[in-house]
Amino acid sequence: MSRLLLAAFAAMLSLCPSAMLPAREPPPSGDGEAAPGRPRAIDPADLSAYVDGLVEGAMQRDGVAGVTVAVVDREGLLLLRGYGIASQSPRREVDPSATLFRIGSVSKTFTGLLALQLVDEGRLDLDAAANSYLPDALRLPDDGYPPVLVRHLFTHTAGFEDSALGHLFVDRPGRVLPLEDYLRLHRPRRVRPPGTVAVYSNYSLALLGAVVAQVAGMPFEAFAERRLFEPAGMRLTTFREPLAAGDPRRAGAAFDRRWAQGLRREGGGFAPQAFEHIAQVAPAGSASSTAHDMGRYLRMLLRGGELDGVEVIAPSAHARLLGPALFRNAPEVGGFTYGFFDWRLGRMRVLAHAGATNWFHSMMVLAPEAGVGIFVSTNSDSGRALASQLPTRVLEHYFAQARTAPPAPPAAGVEAARFAGHYIFFFNDTATTEKAMAGPPLQVVAAGEGVLLAIGGGHVRRWIAEGGLVFREAEGPGRIVFHQDADGRIAGFHDAAGHDSYERVPAWRDTRYLLPTIGLAGATSLLVLAGGWLRRGRRDPAGPAARSAAFWMQVSALAWLGFCGGLLWYAQRTMGDPAAAFYAYPGTLLTALLWSAPLLFVLVAVDLWHLRAAWGARGWSLGRRLRHVAAVLAWLLAAAALWQWNLVGWKL
Numbered sequence: 001m002s003r004l005l006l007a008a009f010a011a012m013l014s015l016c017p018s019a020m021l022p023a024r025e026p027p028p029s030g031d032g033e034a035a036p037g038r039p040r041a042i043d044p045a046d047l048s049a050y051v052d053g054l055v056e057g058a059m060q061r062d063g064v065a066g067v068t069v070a071v072v073d074r075e076g077l078l079l080l081r082g083y084g085i086a087s088q089s090p091r092r093e094v095d096p097s098a099t100l101f102r103i104g105s106v107s108k109t110f111t112g113l114l115a116l117q118l119v120d121e122g123r124l125d126l127d128a129a130a131n132s133y134l135p136d137a138l139r140l141p142d143d144g145y146p147p148v149l150v151r152h153l154f155t156h157t158a159g160f161e162d163s164a165l166g167h168l169f170v171d172r173p174g175r176v177l178p179l180e181d182y183l184r185l186h187r188p189r190r191v192r193p194p195g196t197v198a199v200y201s202n203y204s205l206a207l208l209g210a211v212v213a214q215v216a217g218m219p220f221e222a223f224a225e226r227r228l229f230e231p232a233g234m235r236l237t238t239f240r241e242p243l244a245a246g247d248p249r250r251a252g253a254a255f256d257r258r259w260a261q262g263l264r265r266e267g268g269g270f271a272p273q274a275f276e277h278i279a280q281v282a283p284a285g286s287a288s289s290t291a292h293d294m295g296r297y298l299r300m301l302l303r304g305g306e307l308d309g310v311e312v313i314a315p316s317a318h319a320r321l322l323g324p325a326l327f328r329n330a331p332e333v334g335g336f337t338y339g340f341f342d343w344r345l346g347r348m349r350v351l352a353h354a355g356a357t358n359w360f361h362s363m364m365v366l367a368p369e370a371g372v373g374i375f376v377s378t379n380s381d382s383g384r385a386l387a388s389q390l391p392t393r394v395l396e397h398y399f400a401q402a403r404t405a406p407p408a409p410p411a412a413g414v415e416a417a418r419f420a421g422h423y424i425f426f427f428n429d430t431a432t433t434e435k436a437m438a439g440p441p442l443q444v445v446a447a448g449e450g451v452l453l454a455i456g457g458g459h460v461r462r463w464i465a466e467g468g469l470v471f472r473e474a475e476g477p478g479r480i481v482f483h484q485d486a487d488g489r490i491a492g493f494h495d496a497a498g499h500d501s502y503e504r505v506p507a508w509r510d511t512r513y514l515l516p517t518i519g520l521a522g523a524t525s526l527l528v529l530a531g532g533w534l535r536r537g538r539r540d541p542a543g544p545a546a547r548s549a550a551f552w553m554q555v556s557a558l559a560w561l562g563f564c565g566g567l568l569w570y571a572q573r574t575m576g577d578p579a580a581a582f583y584a585y586p587g588t589l590l591t592a593l594l595w596s597a598p599l600l601f602v603l604v605a606v607d608l609w610h611l612r613a614a615w616g617a618r619g620w621s622l623g624r625r626l627r628h629v630a631a632v633l634a635w636l637l638a639a640a641a642l643w644q645w646n647l648v649g650w651k652l
Contacts, residue, residue: 112339209283
């Protein structure tokens with residue numbers, strides 16, 4: 001789900017994690033008041049003016065409907081603010097103490113802390129096989145790889161591919177599966193040995209939630225309430241949703257009419273969207289909360305696990321959380337701890353997590369050294385930039401150690417052209433049709449000695465060589481680390497955040513070529529049919545075999561034209577409303593089209609069989625013979641693309 005900041009001082013923490021724990025202090029007089037005489041990490045009045053400017057400017061610039069923000073230190077709230085609207089009909093303003101925002105993958109930090117408590121109590125072993133804690137129906141099959149350990153679920157290193165379309169979020173309560181059914185029915189393939197590389201995995205954290213529930217002996221939602229939300233005083237935080245009566249995961253009356261509405265920026269205004277149900281994969285992303293509750297959560301973490309005199313997390317568990325990361329793809333990049341990303345922002349260590357649904361964008365950052373925690377969430381699709389940037393801007397503004405020094409000149413002798421190429425996510429689904437919908441690769445090009453440009457997602461980023469396989473972000477705080485294959489060729493890289501890895505692929509694996517190839521097949525079909533229409537009524541002097549080739553050419557053109565037209569129409573609809581396509585995937589149209597693909601393969605084989613007769617046809621001009629061959633080759637290229645990108649019915 002998002003890419004953000006980075007981590008620091010892991011070496012010092014590994015030597016003495018308890019030295020980083022804040023001292024146990026008496027609770028302040030209230031959420032918004034520090035105890036008398038205690039200095040604050042940031043002046044609240046100055047912070048208020050600064051954050052107001054950031055948020056209001058971004059809301060105007062990007063067209064964001066509603067925003068909720070909490071900034072805290074160990075003593076209490078530094079800022080609690082709501083901006084804009086929570087819903088349009090009826091119109092409600094954002095109330096930071098009462099409006100529920102969907103926090104997406106920030107939920108994973110709750111799941112990680114719940115599992116951490118079980119680890120700290122000796123009830124869950126990091127180095128035990130996950131299967132030893134799972135019921136038979138959820139146990140991972142023996143697929144030739146070593147067993148997945150519990151620590152692999154924490155660190156996104158189990159080796160799973162990723163799949164989301166049509167099941168990760170759903171728009172109707174009746175489609176919400178029990179967690180156990182979801183994990184059984186939508187289990188992705190494992191494609192690499194566990195513990196080798198971290199690649200973001202919703203399935204892994206959902207499976208960790210199932211482990212937690214099994215060890216706790218109660219439903220996951222109930223355990224979260226008992227062990228985290230209730231002792232932390234997070235009265236309006238829940239993994240539950242507004243589901244049908246009788247569903248044990250249904251949110252109670254205390255949450256009614258409190259949810260912010262997901263809004264889509266449209267036509268100068270906002271269009272309300274259906275509630276995004278994520279309860280089927282709750283531990284990975286279904287939580288809802290208020291800025292006030294998230295402020296309490298951050299204060300508890302800043303205070304060593306205690307809040308208002310209640311020990312929410314044992315000191316020993318909190319020491320593990322602030323200890324060294326459980327895994328990093330490379331020493332220079334971000335890592336994973338217990339449910340949190342472990343990142344560096346300048347010289348400052350932060351534990352953080354972002355969360356995104358189709359309409360909500362959130363970011364939570366904990367800076368233990370600075371003694372500050374920041375949470376922000378938006379309720380419109382246009383809010384991603386504001387959510388991802390606000391915590392960084394605040395920390396950089398108030399703390400010199402959070403500021404990133406300008407990059408040094410590129411290291412000498414680094415041949416940038418060696419690293420140029422096309423790169424795709426390791427987690428791309430290669431087994432199903434989702435392979436074709438993962439977006440274009442990142443293109444990395446050399447831009448001078450020791451300088452690379454990374455082009456993708458509508459952005460161009462500069463990377464400056466630091467030496468060896470390490471590059472520094474020119475406009476950011478992180479480092480990118482390339483890796484080689486056994487022959488010394490560049491095979492891929494790990495991104496700065498540490499939760500995305502990329503593999504280098506040949507240019508023909510670029511999805512940007514897919515639609516043009518389909519379009520070429522459709523245009524070829526139109527020309528073939530037009531040629532047949534213009535020759536109607538004329539006597540064909542060729543023999544029976546060549547006339548058969550011409551007949552099958554017309555049949556193929558009709559079939560390819562129908563298929564290409566339908567597929568391009570589907571693609572246009574998807575781009576016009578990606579959320580609807582996400583919920584309805586694969587849908588009747590795409591299913592029918594892809595199950596018709598084998599017919600196209602048969603027709604290409606028939607046309608290839610007749611190619612010799614067509615080339616030697618008596619009475620056909622050289623131009624007609626060349627056009628015939630070119631048409632067959634265009635369809636053959638399109639058929640190869642369908643096969644390459646899994647656009648066939650049995651791959652849905």
